[in-house]
Amino acid sequence: MATGSNRKTKQRDALVSVLERAERPLSVAELLEAASKRIEGLGVATVYRAVGALLDDGRIDAVEIPGEPTRYERSDKGHHHHFQCEKCDRVFDIAGCLDNLRKLVPPKFRVKQHSVMLYGVCATCSR
Amino acid sequence: MATGSNRKTKQRDALVSVLERAERPLSVAELLEAASKRIEGLGVATVYRAVGALLDDGRIDAVEIPGEPTRYERSDKGHHHHFQCEKCDRVFDIAGCLDNLRKLVPPKFRVKQHSVMLYGVCATCSR
């Protein structure tokens, strides 16, 4: 809500940069770890604050998975879905989507959005 | 783990009955409310215990949705997915499934299971 200013800080820059470059959705813990390599002593609260602001600005989207901490990813990727590896717990983007999902729904049900989660073992952990 | 006995109680009977007859996945709160109509003073702990036991026995399955309490449903329904109404929060079964999901995944990724969640407004709330 605060329309206050928006000072440029190294921690925010680092976090934005990590999110921009990320090739998969990252949790707060992952963000903290990644950005900590550049920012000595980065705190969790700062990560949560930055994530909150970026969500408000619509620059990132939340990827929610049952029983898992929320992941975040750039919002400019277009419609897609996700895959979670049961070994390393990482979440990956899956391009494409079956849009014929709608026809599964009974009449009178209005579908506004959907999410598809795939679970299995990722390429790295398959080796 | 306990291989202990398994006494027949009215609360368990009521809960099993509610789950058997349910036409959609029910949360612990919904189970409690439904079964309370028959069992005076039914407690939450009992519902959790019954649900736990039924899960162990494989008689029911958990339906997990991000940010929502887990729902439970009979495990003999066959593969299907779910729809949640944004008005009443209820979850409904959606028959059928797009099995071509697998082909969306990059090579070397092994898909073991998937879940599809549809969100929108149910028939009742559409009126």
Add this chain to the structure above:
DNA sequence: TCGATAATGATATCCTATTATCAATAGAAG
């Protein structure tokens, strides 16, 4: 009908992601 003990219900506790608090720090305007 008794007795051993599983099951129940009320409630305290845990868990874990997220938010709030507050003193210390550091952008940035002048």
Add this chain to the structure above:
DNA sequence: CTTCTATTGATAATAGGATATCATTATCGA
């Protein structure tokens, strides 16, 4: 360089679902 105050970081507090505890109750075999 100073000053103002947004931002930070450490940590306490919150929230909500699920589990543990324990005295009381009720099931069921003898």
